[in-house]
Amino acid sequence: MRLLQLLRPTLLTFLRFSMVNILIIYTGGTIGMVNDPKTGALIPFNFKQIQQNVPELERLNYNLDVHSFDPILDSSNMTPAIWAELASLIQLKYDEFDGFVILHGSDTMAFTASALSFMLENLSKPVVLTGSQLPIGEIRTDAKENLITALEIAATKNNGKAMIPEVCIYFDYQLFRGNRAIKYNAEKFEAFRSPNYNILAEAGVTLSFFSNYILPQPEKELAVHINLNPNIGVLKLYPGISSQAVRAITHSPVDAIIMETFGSGNTTTAEWFLTCLQEAIAGGKVIVDITQCLRGAVEMGMYQTSKKLQQMGVVCGFDMTFEATTTKLMYLMGQKIGKEEVARLMEVSLRGELTA
Ligand code: ASP
Numbered sequence: 001m002r003l004l005q006l007l008r009p010t011l012l013t014f015l016r017f018s019m020v021n022i023l024i025i026y027t028g029g030t031i032g033m034v035n036d037p038k039t040g041a042l043i044p045f046n047f048k049q050i051q052q053n054v055p056e057l058e059r060l061n062y063n064l065d066v067h068s069f070d071p072i073l074d075s076s077n078m079t080p081a082i083w084a085e086l087a088s089l090i091q092l093k094y095d096e097f098d099g100f101v102i103l104h105g106s107d108t109m110a111f112t113a114s115a116l117s118f119m120l121e122n123l124s125k126p127v128v129l130t131g132s133q134l135p136i137g138e139i140r141t142d143a144k145e146n147l148i149t150a151l152e153i154a155a156t157k158n159n160g161k162a163m164i165p166e167v168c169i170y171f172d173y174q175l176f177r178g179n180r181a182i183k184y185n186a187e188k189f190e191a192f193r194s195p196n197y198n199i200l201a202e203a204g205v206t207l208s209f210f211s212n213y214i215l216p217q218p219e220k221e222l223a224v225h226i227n228l229n230p231n232i233g234v235l236k237l238y239p240g241i242s243s244q245a246v247r248a249i250t251h252s253p254v255d256a257i258i259m260e261t262f263g264s265g266n267t268t269t270a271e272w273f274l275t276c277l278q279e280a281i282a283g284g285k286v287i288v289d290i291t292q293c294l295r296g297a298v299e300m301g302m303y304q305t306s307k308k309l310q311q312m313g314v315v316c317g318f319d320m321t322f323e324a325t326t327t328k329l330m331y332l333m334g335q336k337i338g339k340e341e342v343a344r345l346m347e348v349s350l351r352g353e354l355t356a
Contacts, residue, residue, distance in 0.1 A: 019061065019062060019063050020061075020062045020063070020098045020099070020155040020157075021062070021063045021065070021096060021097045021098050022062050022063070022064055022065070022097060022098065022099050022100070022101060022151055022154050022155060023064075023065050023066075023067060023093050023096075023097040023099075023100050023101070024064060024065070024066045024067070024100075024101050024102075024103065024151075025066075025067050025069070025086065025089065025090075025100060025101070025102045025103065026047045026050070026066060026067070026068045026069060026072065026103045027069045027072065027073055027075070027078075027082070027086070027102060027103060027104050027105075028044040028069065028071075028072035028073035028074060028075065028103075028104070028105055029044070029073075029074070029075050029103060029104050029105030029106065029107075029109075029131040029132075030042060030105060030106065030131060030132055030133065030134065030135055030143075031050065031103050031105075031130075031131045031132040031135065031136055031143045031146075031147070032044060032045050032046070032047065032049050032050050032072065032103065032135070032136060033045060033074075033135045034049065034135065034137065042135065043074075044071075044072035044073060044074060045072070046068065046072065047066055047068045049136065049137065050103070050136050050143075050147070053136040053137055053141075053143075053144070054136065054143075054144055054147060054148070056144070056148060057147075057148075057151075060148070060151060062151065062155050064151070065097070067089060067093075069082075069085075073105065074105055074107070075104055075105025075106070075107045075108040075109060075112070075131075076105070076107050076108060078105075078108045078111065078112060080115070080228040080230050080330060083112060083115045083116065083119065083226075083228065084119075084226035084227075084228070086102065086112070086116060087116060087119040087120060087224050087225075087226050088224065088226060090116075090120065090127065090224075091222065091224040094125070094222060097125070098125060098154070098155065098157075098162065099125050099126040099127075099128070099153075099154030099155060099162060100125065100126065100127045100128070100154065101128050101129075101130065101147070101150045101151055101154050102127065102128070102129045102130075103129075103130065103131060103147070104129050104130070104131050105131055106131045106132070106133065106171070106183055106191045106192075107183065109129050109131060109169060109181075109183065109192075110169065110178070110181045110182050110183055110192070110321070110323040111323045111326065111327060112129060113129050113167050113168065113169050113178025113179065113181060113323075114178055114179040114321070114323045114324045114326075114327040114328070114353070115228070115327040115330065115331070116167045116178065117166070117167040117177075117178050117179040117324075117327075117351045117353065118179075118225070118327055118328055118330075118331035118332075118350065118351060119224060119225050119226060119228075119331060120167060120222065120224060121222070121223040121224070121225065121351075122218035122219075122220045122221060122222050122223055123165055123166065123167065123218065123222060124161070124162060124165045124217055124218055124222065125162045125165060126153060126154045126156075126162050126163070126164040126165065126166065126168070127166070127167040127168070127178075128150045128153050128154045128164070128168055128169070128170050128175075129150075129167070129168070129169045129170070129178065130146045130147060130150040130169065130170045130171060131143075131146065131171070132146050132147075133187070133188070133189055133191055142172065142189045145173075145203075146170060146171060146172070149170060149173075149203045149207070150170040152207060153168075153170055153175060153201065153207065156207065156209070158211075161217055162217075163209055163214070164200060164201070164209070164214055165214075165215060165216075165217050165218065166178070166200070166214065166215050166351075166352075167179070167351075168200055169181045169192055170203075171189075171190075171191055171192045172189045172190045172191065172192070173202060173203045173204070174190075174192070174199045174201075174202055174203075175199055175200045175201035175202070175203075176192055176193075176194040176197075176199055176200065177194065177197055177200055177213075177215075177352055177353075179321070179323070179324040179327070179328075179351055179352070179353040180194040180195075180196060180197040180321065180324070180352070180353065181193070181194050181321070181323075182194075182195065182294075182321050182322075182323060195294045195295045195321075196295060196296070196297070196319040196321075196355065197213070197352075197355075198210060198213045199213075200213055200214050215351070215352050225331060225334065225335065227334035227335070228327075228330040228331060228333075228334040229255060229329075229330055229333035229334045230330050231253075231254050231255045231256070231333070232254055232255070232256045232257070232258060232326060232329055232330065233249040233252055233254035233256070233257045233258075234249070234257070234258050234260070235249045235250070235257055235258070235259045235260070236260040236292070237259070237260060237261055237262065237267055237268070237292075239268075241268075243272050243273070243276065246273060246276050247276055250276040250277060250279065250280040250285075251276070251279070251280070251283075254285065255284075255285060255286070255333055256285055256286040256287070256288065256329045256333060256342075257280060257285055257286070257287045257288070258288050258290060258317075258322065258325050258326060258329070259277075259287055259288065259289050259290070259314070260290055260291070260292045260322070261289050261290070261291055261292065261298070261306075262291070262292060263291065263293060264291065264296065264297070264298055264299040264302050264303070264306070265289045265290075265291060265298030265299060265300050265302070265306045265309070265316065265317075266303050266305040266306050267289075267305060267306070267309065268305075269304070269305050269308060274308055274312070277309070277312060277314065278312050281312060281313050281314070284339060286315060286329070286333075286339055286342050286343050286346070287313075287314045287315060288314075288315045288316075288317045288325055288329065288346055289306070289309060289314050289315065289316055289317050290317035290320055290321075290322065290325050291317075291319075296319065297318045297319035297355065298316050298317055298318055298319075299316075300314070300316045313343070315343045315346045315347060316347055317346070317354070318347070318354040318355060318356050319354055319355050320353055320354045321353075324353040324354070325346075328346065328350070328353060329342070329346070332345055332346065
C-alpha cells in the first residue's frame with residue numbers, strides 16, 4: 001500500500017507523459033461566434049463559449065491545452081502576418097505537443113492551410129484546421145463533430161509516429177490535404193472539397209486513413225519560414241477582356257501574376273495580349289498559369305494557344321488551386337532566391353500541392 005502511495009506521483013507523471021498532448025489554437029470563425037445583440041450579425045466570441053458547449057472534451061483521453069488569439073478573428077481578416085504568428089507558435093510549442101488543431105473560419109481556411117504547409121517544412125506532426133458552418137451554441141451545429149474528430153486525427157499515431165505529418169483540413173467527415181482544398185460551398189456542411197487529390201481520411205463508424213495519399217515522415221528537422229511576399233496580382237481571363245484591364249495588372253508594380261486561364265491553360269493569342277505578358281516577364285515578374293476549371297490541370301503546349309506562353313517563360317501551375325498558388329508564390333518570393341528559382345520551384349511539388 002505504502003509502495004503504491006510512493007509510486008503514485010511517478011505513475012501519474014508517467015501517465016501524463018504517455019498521454020497524447022494536443023494544442024488547440026483558437027483563431028476565431030463561425031465555430032465560436034454568437035449573435036451581436038445590437039446588430040444581429042455574427043461576431044467572434046472567446047474560447048469559453050466553445051468549452052461550455054462541448055463537455056465531451058473533458059472525456060477525451062488527451063492532455064488538451066488552448067492558445068486563444070487576441071483579437072479573435074472572422075477569417076476574412078486573416079493576413080500573412082497572422083500566418084507568421086501561427087507558424088512561430090507551432091515552432092515554439094513543437095516539442096511539447098504531439099499535434100495541433102487550429103480552429104479557424106472556413107472562409108479563408110484553405111489559404112491558411114496552404115500557407116502553413118509551405119511555411120512548416122519537414123513537418124512530422126499533424127496540424128489540423130477545422131471550424132464549422134453553424135456556431136457551436138446552435139442545436140444543429142456541425143462544430144462538435146468537426147472539433148472532436150479533428151482532435152482524434154491529431155492524436156492518431158502509427159508505429160509511435162504521427163499518422164498525418166501534414167497540414168490538413170477536417171470538415172464534414174473528410175480530411176483533406178490543406179494545400180489541395182478549396183472552400184466549395186457557403187451553405188452546406190460539406191464546405192470543402194479537394195478537386196484534384198484524394199482525401200486523406202474519412203470518418204465513419206471508424207476513422208479510415210488512406211495511407212497511399214499521406215505524405216511520408218520527413219527525414220530532416222522542422223524548418224519554419226515566416227517571411228512571405230504577398231505582392232501578387234491576379235489576372236482572370238474572359239472573352240473580350242480589354243487591353244486596359246490586362247495592362248492594369250501586367251504593368252502594375254506587383255512581383256508576380258497568377259493568370260487564371262481557360263481549359264488546359266489557354267489564352268487569347270491576340271498580339272497585344274502576348275506583348276503585355278512578354279513585357280511583364282521582361283520587367284521581372286513571374287507569371288503562373290492556372291486553370292479556371294475546378295478539375296484537371298494546365299498542360300502547356302497542348303494547344304498552340306498555350307505553346308506561345310510556354311515559349312515566353314510563363315510558368316505552368318499544373319493542377320494547383322488558387323489558394324496553393326498564391327501562398328506558394330508568397331513563400332517562394334519571401335525566400336532569398338532569384339526570380340528564376342522561384343519560377344522553377346513553382347513547377348515542382350514541394351508539399352504535395354501539385355501533380356506534374
Ligand atoms: N466568416 C466566417 C469566417 O470565415 C465563416 C466561417 O467561419 O465559416 O470566419
